Amino acid sequence: MRLLAGIRQLNSIIGLREEAPAVSGRAALILNQGPTVAATVVVLALIAVVHPHHALTDPALWAGVAIIAAATAAACLAPWDRLPWRAQLLLPVADVVGLSLLAVGGHHSLAGLSVLLALPFFWLAWSRVLPRTVRAASFLLPLAVVYVQRINEDAGEGLDYLLRPLLMPVMVLAFTVSVSVMSSIVAGTERRLGDALREAEQRSMLLDGILDAANAGVVVVDQNGSDLLMNARQKEIHRKATPPGAADPREDELLVFGAGRSDPLEAQDRPVRRAVQGEEFTGQLVWIGPPGDQGAYSVSARNMLDSAGEYRGSVVVFHEVTDLLEALSAKDDFLANMNHELRTPLTSIVGYLEMAQDDPQVTPSLAMYVSVARRNAERLLGLVGDMLDAAVGKLDVTAEPVDFAEIVDACVRAQSVRAERSGIELAARIDGPLKMAGDARRLGQVVDNLVSNALKYTRRGGTVTITAGSEAGNAVLEVSDTGIGMSEDELERAFTRFFRTASVRNSAIAGAGLGLAIAKDLVEAHGGAIVARSTLGEGTTFRVTLGPTAARQGSASAVLGAPTGD
CATH class of the missing domain: 1.10.287 (Helix Hairpins)
Structure with missing residues (x-):
């Protein structure tokens, strides 16, 4: 937005148009004609002082003054807005003629009058119309004027007579060429600025369209907390947060509440204030609006940094989650x-x-x-x-002293009848006691799920082996089977809710695909970790680790307790 405003301001300062770069309206014509008029008045005043008699009698002098006066009147009165813009260049052409006659008629009284031709040639050179012709004329016309002056003076003949007047035409030519080059540079700059302006306007329209189409409130603030951008959705949210009767409330006056919906958030805890302080966050839940008409919003903020890594503001996004809650x-x-x-x-x-x-x-x-x-x-x-x-999605776990070895032993004995009926050998080696803090019912559910899975996916004549013991201060349980196993891709999804392997789906084995997912949640709720390894067609092994170092193996939950050994 600031870039767009800056380009417009610079374009306004230059004041040029691609179609008519030299002029812009009647005021510009009068302004361009002003130096010629001022110079003419000064010349007449000086001639009147030096040779008052000559000022009243020389026809060339007064012809030049008349042409300049006519051009000035035309600049003030002609309907230029209804004429092609190139018609305006007749004014500097008339000034060239008028100043040429003025220089010829007044050279007896004042020297160097031909330099005044630089004024209209500046105008013509800046217009970028017929640049070669203008440059040639800027040398030839002053040269003709100075030679006419020399002829009128009857100054002599020879090489000195021909070369001495060349300085003035060369100066006017150099001045015209310089102005022409400057005009070309400015024209190129103007074109680039115009392209940048159009691109910035397109980007601004695209950005506004995207932000307004997004189903989220977006506000961009600078490092001082001033709003740089706010989409339509965020304006609605701001109006909802505005207290009744407050035209322009401060941040700490807005109706923004915490998760409890009743207590207004402290100023330093409000999302925009946190963002202005340079804090980045995701998913802050706030309630916005008056009691009885509140909406829930999940707010996230990201910092904006310049090329030097300095903080320059933040982008704050408000997602409404009322329906979700x-x-x-x-x-x-x-x-x-x-x-x-x-x-x-x-x-x-x-x-x-x-x-x-x-x-x-x-x-x-x-x-x-x-x-x-x-x-x-x-x-x-x-x-x-x-x-x-x-x-x-969340499992309640109550921590109390338990013996994990006893829990495993009870589960093994409960599953032994099923294993015998299925023709599967159930082997167990339990080294206990394994004292720890945990939920006996939930830990039993973990062991039951793993053993039940192993029996379910092992064919008649196979073996399921349960091993429990202490390792590096942790309680460790391994449940291995010689069942159908899983592929590498299936193993990666083994703990996903409702996932069942292709071979299981194609068989008559019942299940909902929840046992392993629940076992994983329960293990992690105890601060432990569960991993699996499997070979398709050969079997699967699940390893559960519970204890002080188990969380490092994959759990993010707090450790409830650790085995104390024998």
Whole structure:
């Protein structure tokens, strides 16, 4: 914006147009004619003092004065706006004729009058019309004038007679050539400025269009906090933040609230103030507007630096997230209701099926049916629990003293029946105790998910090996299988929610693709790390590390506890 204004200002100062570079309106014509008129008046005054009788009788002198007067009147009265701009150049041509006659008629009284021809030739040279002709005329006409003066003086003959008058025409020619070169340079500069102006206007239009089309408020501030640019969306947000009755509120007066929506943000915590102080940030949540009509905005800021790396301002972007927050709130309410509405009846169903299965009056065939129903109800309950946990996106973990070795042992014993029924060897080596601070239920869920996965994807006759122990002060669990394995690409996505490998999708193996994702979230919630390695067709190994150095292996969560050893 400043560049555009600067180009316009410079173009205004130069005051030239590409179509008519020498003139611009009647005022410019009068201004250009002024030096010739002033010079003529001075010459007449001097002649009247030196030779008053000659000033009244020389016809050439007064003819020149008459032509200059006529040109001046034309400059003041002619309808130049309705004539081609080249017609205006008749004025300096008339001045050339008038000053030539003035120099011829007044040379007896004043010497060097032919130098006055430089004035109209300046005009003609600056116009850039017929430059070669103007340059030739700027030498030949003054030369003719000085020779006429020499003839009238009858100064003599010979080489001295011919060469001595050449100085004045050469000076006028040099002056005209210099002006012509300057005019060409200015014309080139004007063209470049015009091109720059048009490009800047196009860029300005493009920038305004992009910013106005963006569904975000954008404000650019300098290092002093003054607004340099604000798109239409940001103007709407600013109006929303303006208190009633305040025409031009200060930053600390705007209706900007924190995440609680009720307490106004302190001045130093407001996004624009933070940006002006040179701070860069992403995703600051603010509520803008009067109570009852507030909108939520996620605000980000980036610094603008000059070529020397000095801070020159910031770009602050306001993204409205009101609908998103309302949707998240509705989602949380829905999940809370679903958690109760789905888990409660399923838990009841599983409980009654257990009671029915233990009833001695149930026939063997009916007991088999009840067993199948109970198994599927438990599977459905686990699936619902996994889906709800994954949808919530955050898992509650309560830290209390636990023995990780006991948790692994209990999970292995619970899965042994399934392994035997599936014809899979389940081998376990647990070196304990592994004391630590953690959530026993959640850690059990991690082990169950990993062992259950290993059994699910291992064929009859295969082996699943569980190893638990202490390593470098950490509790380490490894679950290995000789199952179908994963390719390198599939391994990279193994912990992605709802991801299932192509071979699994093409088989009859059931699942929702949530177990590994939930296991990873739970491990990281304990400050641990989980990694996997696999070979397609040979098997997979998952390694879980829990302890003080586990977070360095990939977890960003706080460490809840560490094993204390034996």
